[in-house]
Amino acid sequence: MIRVSVQPAILSWALERSAKRPEELRKKLPKLTDWLSGELSPTFKQLETFAKATYTPVGYFFLDEPPEEPIPIQDFRTLAAGRITRPSADLLDTIYTMQRRQAWLREERLECEAEPLDLAGGARLTDDAEAIGREMRRIVGGGDGWFAEVPTWKEAVGRLRQAIEQLGILAVVNGVVGNNTHRKLDVEEFRGFALCDGHAPLIFVNGADAKSAQMFTLAHELAHIWLGSDGEGVSGFEGIFPGGSKVERFCDRAAAEFLVPAREMRARWPAVKNEPQPFERLARHFKVSPIVAGRRAMDLRLVDRETFFTFYHAYTQEERRQRAATSGGDFYKTQNVRVGVSFARQVIRAAKEGRVSFREAYDLTGLRGGAFQEYAYRLGFDLP
Numbered sequence: 001m002i003r004v005s006v007q008p009a010i011l012s013w014a015l016e017r018s019a020k021r022p023e024e025l026r027k028k029l030p031k032l033t034d035w036l037s038g039e040l041s042p043t044f045k046q047l048e049t050f051a052k053a054t055y056t057p058v059g060y061f062f063l064d065e066p067p068e069e070p071i072p073i074q075d076f077r078t079l080a081a082g083r084i085t086r087p088s089a090d091l092l093d094t095i096y097t098m099q100r101r102q103a104w105l106r107e108e109r110l111e112c113e114a115e116p117l118d119l120a121g122g123a124r125l126t127d128d129a130e131a132i133g134r135e136m137r138r139i140v141g142g143g144d145g146w147f148a149e150v151p152t153w154k155e156a157v158g159r160l161r162q163a164i165e166q167l168g169i170l171a172v173v174n175g176v177v178g179n180n181t182h183r184k185l186d187v188e189e190f191r192g193f194a195l196c197d198g199h200a201p202l203i204f205v206n207g208a209d210a211k212s213a214q215m216f217t218l219a220h221e222l223a224h225i226w227l228g229s230d231g232e233g234v235s236g237f238e239g240i241f242p243g244g245s246k247v248e249r250f251c252d253r254a255a256a257e258f259l260v261p262a263r264e265m266r267a268r269w270p271a272v273k274n275e276p277q278p279f280e281r282l283a284r285h286f287k288v289s290p291i292v293a294g295r296r297a298m299d300l301r302l303v304d305r306e307t308f309f310t311f312y313h314a315y316t317q318e319e320r321r322q323r324a325a326t327s328g329g330d331f332y333k334t335q336n337v338r339v340g341v342s343f344a345r346q347v348i349r350a351a352k353e354g355r356v357s358f359r360e361a362y363d364l365t366g367l368r369g370g371a372f373q374e375y376a377y378r379l380g381f382d383l384p
Contacts, residue, residue, distance in 0.1 A: 003041040006061045011036055011050070013066035017089050018054035019186070025053055055089040055183070071095065074233030076248050077190055090177050090185055091234070097178065097366070098195060098204050101343065104356075104364055105170060106200040108346060116198030117168050121228025129250045132226055133257025136219070140164065140258075153211040156287035158337070160218055165342055169225060170200065173214060173337040175207030178366040184208055190236040192217040194224035201225045207337070212289035219255035226254070260286050260296045269302050279311060290315060332375050339365050341379065348376045352383060 015022065015036075022032050029050055034040035042050065051058045060067060071087050072095060119139060123132045140163045150156040157173070164171045177183035187209045195202040203221040205214050217235070224231035224247075231247055260282075268285065272278040282293035291312060298308040335344065344365055351361035362368050367375055376383050 001043055004044050004047050004061070005041055006035070006047065007064060008036055008038045010061055010063060010066050014050070014054040014056040014060070017056065017069075017086065019088050019090070020054060025050070028053065055093065071234055072099065073193065073195065076233045076245055077236030088186065088189055090183050091190055093177050094174075094185065094204065095193065095234075098172065098193075098202055101170065101364055102195050102197060102200045102202045105202075105343060105346070106197055108350070109199045114199060117201065119167065120169075120196060120198050120201045120225055123223075123226040123228075123254075125227065125230065125246055125250055129223075129253035130257040130262070132223065132250075133219075133254040134261070136222055136226060136254065136258045137261070139167065140222075150287055153215065153287055157211050157214050157218065160215065161337065164203065164218065164222060165340060168201075169222075170202040170340055170343055171205070171218065172203065172340060173205045173207045173218075175209075179331075179338070188236075190234050192221045193234040194221045194232055196225055196228050196232040198228075210289065212283065212287070212292075215259060215288050216255060216292050219258045220251050222258070223251035223254035227251070256292070256296055256299065259288050259292065262300055265296055265300060266302070269297065273302070331371075332378050335365075335367070335375055339367075344375065345379055345381075348372075348379065348381050348383075352381060 011032075022036065025032055029035075029042075029046060031040055031042070031046075032050070035042055035050075047061055048058060050056075051061065069087065069092060071092070075087075123135075140160070150159055161171045161173060175185055177185065185206050185208045187206055190206060191209060191213075192203065192205040194204075203218065203225065205217045205221065207214065209217065220235060224233070224235070227247065227250070231251065233247070235248065235251075265282070265286075268282065269278075272281045275281055277290075279290040279294040279297065282297070283290040286293060294303070294308050294311050294315075297303045298305060347356070347361050347364050350356045351358050356364075358372070362372055365372060365375070373383055
């Protein structure tokens with residue numbers, strides 16, 4: 001039996017990168033512990049199995065040492081103390097997929113001689129962040145009380161995402177890598193990211209997060225698009241605290257004003273301030289998380305820091321206990337947010353007209369064969 005010489009350090013790196021533990025792979029690869037210690041080497045077939053299980057290109061295992069894999073865009077993440085700062089395979093694969101979509105969409109729009117979007121890169125860090133938040137709200141179309149008219153957080157996220165896409169921004173919400181439900185994205189690693197481009201700006205929101213928290217991330221990443229290339233990057237803040245970078249603080253303030261306008265907040269505060277759960281009442285009105293509502297109240301000096309942080313620590317502890325994985329629903333309806341209806345229609349139309357191969361269309365949408373055909377049919381296309 002021919003075995004392949006692989007550096008144990010690269011095997012350990014691949015495990016760490018995939019966020020998997022040796023015990024999880026022991027059934028498929030019973031000798032993994034021996035490989036990691038260097039006492040035994042895998043066969044090529046075993047190495048392929050390990051590569052697939054850890055989402056690692058096979059070629060990496062023939063290097064002398066683990067490769068450097070920096071995030072291909074700016075990294076604005078704020079990670080908890082002691083956590084590994086190396087990006088996971090899930091984050092990297094998600095960014096690479098979104099970059100491919102953006103590149104394709106950019107070429108499509110350039111071929112149609114589309115003008116770049118004025119809003120992309122329309123703000124500067126020297127601008128007043130709250131004023132930018134109000135401008136974002138005006139252009140997106142969210143007048144006073146807009147979110148209050150929407151019955152649920154889920155519907156509010158959907159409406160906001162659709163409104164953003166109508167501006168020409170590709171807005172994707174997904175809690176897994178592609179359609180792989182075994183690769184759930186880690187909210188503790190990142191909340192979302194923005195890929196800035198005048199012709200094809202893109203926002204990605206980690207759909208594994210709570211719906212109310214996704215609202216803030218959508219608005220936060222929209223502010224990144226407004227900043228243009230200076231704002232492109234991955235966001236990974238705890239709750240709604242974006243860390244120390246000037247860019248993140250700017251986007252934080254713009255998003256807060258976008259979702260919870262100061263004037264509207266001050267007008268509603270007297271009616272709820274003496275209630276047992278004032279932040280929850282405000283959250284239901286503005287369709288944000290109670291943390292966002294409480295933080296806004298603190299920033300506007302409607303409550304003191306001690307009141308807010310007492311609530312914040314109690315709420316986040318309870319939220320961690322109650323948060324459970326959610327799944328199910330209509331697979332094809334889910335594609336409307338994982339891929340985006342507008343983007344999917346463009347890809348399907350290009351495939352039908354022969355401007356892209358079906359293989360490329362499968363890669364761009366993350367759908368294969370029959371699933372691609374069925375989704376196209378549901379969007380009104382009759383493919384051969």
